[in-house]
Amino acid sequence: MEQQQSSYLxxxxxxxxxxxxxxxxxCGAIEDWGPASKSRFGFxxxxxxxxxxxxxxxxxxxxxxxxxxxxxxxxxxxxxxxLSFELGATLFITSVLCIGFIVEAWPxxxxxxxxxxxxxxxxxANLFSQATYFFYFPIIRLGNIxxxxxxxxxxxxxxxxxxxNAQPRLDRYWKTEQYNARxxxxxxxxxxxxxxxxxxxxxxxxxxxxxxxxxxxAVPAFLSLLLAYFQDIQDLSPSxxxxxxxxxxxxxxxxxxxxxSLEYGLFLVFAMFLAGLxxxxxxxxxxxxxxxxxxxxxxxLVSMVYRKSLKLxxxxxxxxxxxxxxxxxxxxxxxxxxxxxxxTLWISVPLEIFSALYLLHKTLGWSAWVGLLTMMxxxxxxxxxxxxxxxxxxxxxxxxxxxxxxxxxILSAIKIVKLYAWERPFLKRILDVRNRELEVMRRSGALDxxxxxxxxxxxLIISLVTLSVYATWGGPGxxxxxxxxxxxxxxxxLFSMLRNPISTLTEATSSTVRLVxxxxxxxxxxxxxxxxxxxxxxxxxxxxxxSGESAIVVQDATFSWFKxxxxxxxxxxENQDDADETQALLQEPQDSGVSHxxxxxxxxxNLSVQSGSLVAIVGRVGxxxxxxxxxxxxxxxxxxxxxxxxxxxxxxxxxxxILNATLRDNILFxxxxxxxxxxxxxxxxxxxxxxxxxxxxxxxxxxERGINLxxxxxxxxxxxxxxxNDADIYLLDDPLSAVDAH
Numbered sequence: 001m002e003q004q005q006s007s008y009l010x011x012x013x014x015x016x017x018x019x020x021x022x023x024x025x026x027c028g029a030i031e032d033w034g035p036a037s038k039s040r041f042g043f044x045x046x047x048x049x050x051x052x053x054x055x056x057x058x059x060x061x062x063x064x065x066x067x068x069x070x071x072x073x074x075x076x077x078x079x080x081x082x083l084s085f086e087l088g089a090t091l092f093i094t095s096v097l098c099i100g101f102i103v104e105a106w107p108x109x110x111x112x113x114x115x116x117x118x119x120x121x122x123x124x125a126n127l128f129s130q131a132t133y134f135f136y137f138p139i140i141r142l143g144n145i146x147x148x149x150x151x152x153x154x155x156x157x158x159x160x161x162x163x164x165n166a167q168p169r170l171d172r173y174w175k176t177e178q179y180n181a182r183x184x185x186x187x188x189x190x191x192x193x194x195x196x197x198x199x200x201x202x203x204x205x206x207x208x209x210x211x212x213x214x215x216x217x218a219v220p221a222f223l224s225l226l227l228a229y230f231q232d233i234q235d236l237s238p239s240x241x242x243x244x245x246x247x248x249x250x251x252x253x254x255x256x257x258x259x260x261s262l263e264y265g266l267f268l269v270f271a272m273f274l275a276g277l278x279x280x281x282x283x284x285x286x287x288x289x290x291x292x293x294x295x296x297x298x299x300x301l302v303s304m305v306y307r308k309s310l311k312l313x314x315x316x317x318x319x320x321x322x323x324x325x326x327x328x329x330x331x332x333x334x335x336x337x338x339x340x341x342x343x344t345l346w347i348s349v350p351l352e353i354f355s356a357l358y359l360l361h362k363t364l365g366w367s368a369w370v371g372l373l374t375m376m377x378x379x380x381x382x383x384x385x386x387x388x389x390x391x392x393x394x395x396x397x398x399x400x401x402x403x404x405x406x407x408x409x410i411l412s413a414i415k416i417v418k419l420y421a422w423e424r425p426f427l428k429r430i431l432d433v434r435n436r437e438l439e440v441m442r443r444s445g446a447l448d449x450x451x452x453x454x455x456x457x458x459x460l461i462i463s464l465v466t467l468s469v470y471a472t473w474g475g476p477g478x479x480x481x482x483x484x485x486x487x488x489x490x491x492x493x494l495f496s497m498l499r500n501p502i503s504t505l506t507e508a509t510s511s512t513v514r515l516v517x518x519x520x521x522x523x524x525x526x527x528x529x530x531x532x533x534x535x536x537x538x539x540x541x542x543x544x545x546x547s548g549e550s551a552i553v554v555q556d557a558t559f560s561w562f563k564x565x566x567x568x569x570x571x572x573x574e575n576q577d578d579a580d581e582t583q584a585l586l587q588e589p590q591d592s593g594v595s596h597x598x599x600x601x602x603x604x605x606n607l608s609v610q611s612g613s614l615v616a617i618v619g620r621v622g623x624x625x626x627x628x629x630x631x632x633x634x635x636x637x638x639x640x641x642x643x644x645x646x647x648x649x650x651x652x653x654x655x656x657x658i659l660n661a662t663l664r665d666n667i668l669f670x671x672x673x674x675x676x677x678x679x680x681x682x683x684x685x686x687x688x689x690x691x692x693x694x695x696x697x698x699x700x701x702x703x704e705r706g707i708n709l710x711x712x713x714x715x716x717x718x719x720x721x722x723x724x725n726d727a728d729i730y731l732l733d734d735p736l737s738a739v740d741a742h
Contacts, residue, residue: 056127059101066094071267122158131285161295167303173197174304174526190523191516194297198340205289209348212282217355218275220493224363226268227486233265286348290340297340301333301522308526314561314635316528323404328525331400332518342511345504352501356494360466363490367470367481371462371495385451385506390513392444397521399437406430451506463495529563536634537644542728543611549646551729552632554607557641559631561601601627601636611646611728626654629731647728652735656718658709663691664698667720678724685720686739687713712739 073087104126125135142152159165173193181188305328312320360368410417410426417426467483474481481487543551602624609615617625630636632643633651659666664673667681682688682698690713694700702709709717719735 056101056104059097059104063094063097063101066090066097070094120155120157120159122156130288131281133284133288157295158292161292161299163299163303166296166300167307170194170197170297170300171304188523188527190526191519194336194519195343198293198297201289201293205286205344206347208282208286208289209344210351212279212286213348213351213355215275215278215282216352216497217359219272219279220359220490220497222268222272222275223493224486224490226265226272227489229265229268231484231486286344287341290344291338292340294337294340298333298336301336302329304526305329305333305522308528308530311530311533313529313531313563313637315563316530320525320528321405321408323408324401325525327397327401327404328522331397332521335514335518338511339515342508342515345508346512349501349504349508353498356498356501360491360494360498363487363494364466364470364481365474367466367474370469371466374462374465381451385447386509386513388447389444389510390517392440392447393514393517396437396440396444397517399433399440403430403433403437406433448506448510452503462498463492466495467491531634532637533634535638535643536632537642539644539646540648541646543646549611550608551611551646552607552609553642553644554605554632555642557602557605557631557643558639559602559605559627559636560639561627561636563637602631605631605641626733629733632731645729648725649729649731650722650725650727651731652715652718652722652733654733654735654737656714658702658714658717661702662699663694663702663717666702666717667698667724669721669725671724681720681723684723685716687716687720690716715739 070087070090073090121135121139122130129135139148139152139156142148170193173196174188174190177190177193177196178188305325309320309325357368357372360371406426406429410430417423467488470481470487471483472480543549605628607628617628619625627636629651631638632645633649659669664678667678682691691697700708715735716739719732722730722732
């Protein structure tokens, strides 16, 4: 059993092995536990830890159909007290199915398979538990007993929202969108890629939304029938009214007696309750589904932004600062948490408006279209608001980026700011940017408030105008209409239900604009130029020291920090590949009209380093020593020549990079802890005295950028990290200059 579970609960890391089948797009399909997996529609292994959605749906639909059949048989029988055999059999089968439904819906958390399974709680829950949120009750009870920790909240969300699952899926669609855009000669759209990645979920979501709308508008429909029922009761004679309260009294062909029976009234009340209950459940289901998909997109975008930031070229790093990247993660990607809910509003809101207008037309006739004309007259305001809000949102994003950039610069150089007493000028600069940002936010808030009033008050105005028109000309031949309780109550209910989708239009418009703007900002980052990771040939096998194999080989290579170098500009300007003319351009850059910063930094480099050897590169400041090491790790462009490395590389820069974690975590850097090896590396790096000084030894928390360590201590930590990595090639960029002797 354990072997069988591991085969369908693991996520494949090699995306090339994933199937291109449309069913594999569903969450968990490849792992064989998702909604489109083969096991989900059988009985093993998926149903060992959760019930079958198909069997569950079969029980619900069959019980509903048999209940309708039983009621029909009861109404068609001449004597309801004398139940026929068919009716008894139908009731018996319905009772058996109800028992099966309870068994199928019963939680299976007590089984050993479910307790040992690593599948998230949400994916273990059956359809009924997901619809009623019953699977959250254990964590709610636990929170009532004690304060919840991160371990308690682990494994609660669906598997599809995990970054390991969400990012590869969206990245695959994003690459497809880029490929199609290149073929068609247009700019790729990240927003389109996101929509296509979840296009397979639209039919199910559309079905849930439509069913919810129908269930919601079934309430005023049953209310209309109930008011008509009360009106019929009042119109009955005293003898007929006495007969009404006796179940089944009267001939089956007497329709008026059937429509005014007590049974019929109770049925309408129960139907209203059931429709309202279904509406609430479907609202919760659709909201949960949309929020889950929104979190999935957010997780994927955050991962894509982080991955892209590690591959940006030097020129792209100047365009996308650290503050802007953090803003993409904390603001732009976070907007997609509600993105699924916002986009689906464009499915339900028009349907709700049209359904309400249809029922109003059935109730009020042509007078209901007066309300529609009043509503349509406000459409230009909506278009104007969308344009203004889009402009304000762009200004707000730019000011937010500027504020974060200024704060990042100040915090990075806070020591210099303090030493030169520059607090007030920089504070004034921050407040100036913040005040401009607040001004845009005030204008946006004022616009939201004004438009909220505009789109909320028309509900009352439309009701007043429509009922007035109906009372004046709503009857046949433009005669005055009769405002009965049925007409008034049903109309007011429909107008009340119409208020929500109308007011939601404002929220949907503004939220959609924010989604588009934020997605376009992330898209600009993802389209930034990347460093060419394939420029240097890398072999990850360990080189053989005894054979004298070269670990680093560079042959006639030219490296540059900028892609638009003199070499590229010269070849593009002359449209020729003559190496001699290109060499002349390289020797005489003053004639090319290109700045010194765009010239190749390293030209015609030839280097061969054997495995196991120690090589020192010596030169004056600005001679390109650090640039050569950066070129070997792939941080520079190579325009011609050949470069190759054999084995894994560990790089120690001049300015050591320290993680905001414990000192041990900075050294291990995600690797497993080996006590003996760790002890030897600590001794070799000269960190023993430093650990004795620190208050908690190697468990001391290191602050941001190693603020509580000296320069020598940070450099020794960086050397220990490189040594613990057990690499084949060590590139040390002047690592001992900051190291002090103990």
